[in-house]
Amino acid sequence: MKIAILLKQVPVKDAQLKVNGDGTWIDESDVTFEINESDHYGLEEALRLKEKHGGEVVVVSMGPERTKEAIKQALAKGADRAIYINDDGVRSADPVINAKILAAALKPENFDLVLSGLQSDDLGHGQTGVIVAELLGMAHATIVMETDVKDGKIKVKRELESGWFQYVEIPLPAMLTIQSGLNQIRYATIKGIMAAKRKEIKEVTPADLGLDAAELQSPGVKLHKMYVPVKTKETVILEGDPKEIVSQLVEKLKNEAKVI
Amino acid sequence: MAEGILVIIENNGEQVNRLAWEALTGAQTFAAEVGQPVYAAVPGKSVASLAEEVAGKKLDKVYVLEDDKLQNYTPDGYTAALKQLIDSVQPAYVFFGHSYQVRDYAPKLATVCERPMLSDVIGYRMENGKPVFVRQMFSGKFSADFTFEGEAPYFVSFQAGTFNADELQDGKADVETFSLDLSGVEIRTEVLDIFQGVKKEVDLSKAEVIVSAGRGLKEKDNLKLVFDLAEALGGEVAASRPVCDDGWLPVDRQIGSSGQTVAPKLYLAVGISGAIQHVVGMKGSKYIVAINKDPHAPIFEIADVGVVADLFEVVPELTKAIKEAKAA
Numbered sequence: 001m002k003i004a005i006l007l008k009q010v011p012v013k014d015a016q017l018k019v020n021g022d023g024t025w026i027d028e029s030d031v032t033f034e035i036n037e038s039d040h041y042g043l044e045e046a047l048r049l050k051e052k053h054g055g056e057v058v059v060v061s062m063g064p065e066r067t068k069e070a071i072k073q074a075l076a077k078g079a080d081r082a083i084y085i086n087d088d089g090v091r092s093a094d095p096v097i098n099a100k101i102l103a104a105a106l107k108p109e110n111f112d113l114v115l116s117g118l119q120s121d122d123l124g125h126g127q128t129g130v131i132v133a134e135l136l137g138m139a140h141a142t143i144v145m146e147t148d149v150k151d152g153k154i155k156v157k158r159e160l161e162s163g164w165f166q167y168v169e170i171p172l173p174a175m176l177t178i179q180s181g182l183n184q185i186r187y188a189t190i191k192g193i194m195a196a197k198r199k200e201i202k203e204v205t206p207a208d209l210g211l212d213a214a215e216l217q218s219p220g221v222k223l224h225k226m227y228v229p230v231k232t233k234e235t236v237i238l239e240g241d242p243k244e245i246v247s248q249l250v251e252k253l254k255n256e257a258k259v260i
Numbered sequence: 261m262a263e264g265i266l267v268i269i270e271n272n273g274e275q276v277n278r279l280a281w282e283a284l285t286g287a288q289t290f291a292a293e294v295g296q297p298v299y300a301a302v303p304g305k306s307v308a309s310l311a312e313e314v315a316g317k318k319l320d321k322v323y324v325l326e327d328d329k330l331q332n333y334t335p336d337g338y339t340a341a342l343k344q345l346i347d348s349v350q351p352a353y354v355f356f357g358h359s360y361q362v363r364d365y366a367p368k369l370a371t372v373c374e375r376p377m378l379s380d381v382i383g384y385r386m387e388n389g390k391p392v393f394v395r396q397m398f399s400g401k402f403s404a405d406f407t408f409e410g411e412a413p414y415f416v417s418f419q420a421g422t423f424n425a426d427e428l429q430d431g432k433a434d435v436e437t438f439s440l441d442l443s444g445v446e447i448r449t450e451v452l453d454i455f456q457g458v459k460k461e462v463d464l465s466k467a468e469v470i471v472s473a474g475r476g477l478k479e480k481d482n483l484k485l486v487f488d489l490a491e492a493l494g495g496e497v498a499a500s501r502p503v504c505d506d507g508w509l510p511v512d513r514q515i516g517s518s519g520q521t522v523a524p525k526l527y528l529a530v531g532i533s534g535a536i537q538h539v540v541g542m543k544g545s546k547y548i549v550a551i552n553k554d555p556h557a558p559i560f561e562i563a564d565v566g567v568v569a570d571l572f573e574v575v576p577e578l579t580k581a582i583k584e585a586k587a588a
């Protein structure tokens with residue numbers, strides 16, 4: 001089975017982020033990046049499907065130069081090769097533009113299965129996988145918690161709201177968006193890290209993929225300004241010496257929360 | 261010209277999803293500001309009575325979209341049906357509640373309409389007669405202003421709680437059966453089974469005090485800190501999703517959109533960032549205390565008391581102090 005995993009690199013979970021000068025993105029200096037959480041689970045699922053059914057796992061990733069670090073990590077875990085799309089000059093907050101570029105990279109490869117994360121931790125549209133599926137004419141399923149491939153079809157368990165689940169079956173080729181927690185993610189081994197050095201990372205630009213520059217430059221949605229959210233509640237902030245914090249907090253638990 | 265706000269009324273054949281009522285509430289306010297009519301679409305197999313219920317709200321028209329192929333929700337069926345309606349009605353906006361079902365098909369619907377969608381929107385405001393939509397970014401660390409460019413229709417899904425369905429205005433609308441033709445539509449998804457996950461061993465909804473553990477605890481062994489604190493307070497332990505994903509705690513202790521919803525007297529969040537999917541499960545708590553080392557963690561936006569500190573320093577001290585206070 002030929003499997004693609006769409007992998008995005010995002011700031012580490014507990015990075016303390018600042019908005020950049022023109023207010024349209026974060027200031028990336030001094031920020032550490034990692035593989036987007038649900039993509040990481042998607043990668044693991046791709047590797048497990050390959051181990052079971054044979055075939056290959058191809059990482060498809062778009063972003064600035066730093067993205068290659070995430071790609072190398074995925075290759076070290078066992079992905080076979082990668083397509084890296086350098087998005088310098090076309091970076092966009094529009095999910096359609098991003099999906100179009102990713103779909104253009106996927107199309108000529110004719111994958112049996114394309115996996116993505118459910119949602120990116122930076123833009124957070126939760127749309128890219130579904131749009132890619134539509135652009136490639138593939139059936140799709142979202143928020144997937146379990147996969148089972150047989151006879152040209154894939155049966156998946158989808159998470160629904162409030163503790164409900166659903167089994168659905170769709171024909172291959174298919175696209176799935178993966179929810180975190182469906183498997184246990186492996187660590188890269190030293191051997192894997194060494195082997196990754198010899199694996200192919202094919203670097204392309206959106207122009208190489210035959211995409212029209214004008215189209216990529218006129219988004220359907222535009223991000224104007226990013227800012228620290230406006231507080232809706234009066235929060236009493238306690239900071240400083242732990243002992244002092246604790247004595248103030250205990251008073252509040254006694255007199256305000258009334259639980260002591 | 262494209263005009264009107266079309267609200268998609270998600271339902272299971274018996275009930276309208278709460279998020280759809282919220283989206284309709286939003287559409288009523290929005291419509292008043294832009295001076296446009298509100299329409300609703302009710303898809304399903306036999307949804308006439310649901311459509312009547314919707315028609316009792318203040319809006320201009322309710323479209324019934326009935327077909328055998330819409331009995332079970334599938335992305336192919338819903339996309340094809342709603343595309344036909346949108347082509348015919350030509351609304352300026354299409355509003356949804358940001359539910360799991362909407363996550364599943366709305367981006368596809370927008371794509372077949374060759375238009376973009378703004379998902380998980382938390383509010384809007386008018387600027388020079390044009391709406392600016394606000395979304396969260398970086399897992400709630402920032403808000404961001406977005407606008408639509410180019411031609412309508414504009415697709416928008418709203419996060420749970422953006423509008424208050426209790427403010428829905430009543431009225432009397434016409435109901436029209438929209439004639440669909442889904443004969444040529446192939447439904448690729450076979451729906452096999454819908455079921456409830458593992459039976460809950462703990463019912464956290466009854467707990468008066470909940471101490472909730474997040475990924476800030478770093479590893480499973482450190483959970484002892486929250487168990488000790490919960491014991492001192494006589495409460496239950498709960499967790500954010502990653503803690504359950506990693507198998508540190510069973511999933512029946514997970515709070516949030518894919519876990520339990522709780523509203524205890526005290527919710528004490530330890531090392532939890534406050535992502536919206538967590539917050540929806542606990543924001544109804546009477547008193548919220550959050551311990552987090554990041555002063556900008558989104559959890560502080562909804563906390564009554566925010567403790568900006570290293571949990572490994574504060575939590576053991578707190579446990580000790582509570583025990584002493586109780587003994588006194």
Ligand SMILES: Cc1cc2nc3c(=O)[nH]c(=O)nc-3n(C[C@H](O)[C@H](O)[C@H](O)COP(=O)(O)OP(=O)(O)OC[C@H]3O[C@@H](n4cnc5c(N)ncnc54)[C@H](O)[C@@H]3O)c2cc1C
Nearest residue numbers: 474475476500501516517518519531532533537538553571
């Ligand atoms: C469809 C969907 C459904 C979801 N459902 C749920 C759900 O039901 N429940 C849920 O919880 N999540 C859910 N999520 C995931 C959610 O988006 C977040 O990823 C998750 O809630 C983050 O958990 P966390 O706060 O524990 O971890 P993180 O976001 O990693 O936050 C850890 C926090 O700990 C702090 N910290 C680190 N070290 C320390 C220290 N030493 N002292 C003090 N603070 C420290 C950090 O500053 C950080 O704020 C869902 C996501 C999606 C897309």
Ligand SMILES: Nc1ncnc2c1ncn2[C@@H]1O[C@H](COP(=O)(O)O)[C@@H](O)[C@H]1O
Nearest residue numbers: 006007062116117119120125126127128
């Ligand atoms: N630049 C990118 N490169 C590779 N994959 C991406 C990229 N952007 C989004 N994706 C994939 O699409 C998923 C959903 O992203 P989003 O729609 O932004 O929430 C992510 O979890 C990734 O799997």
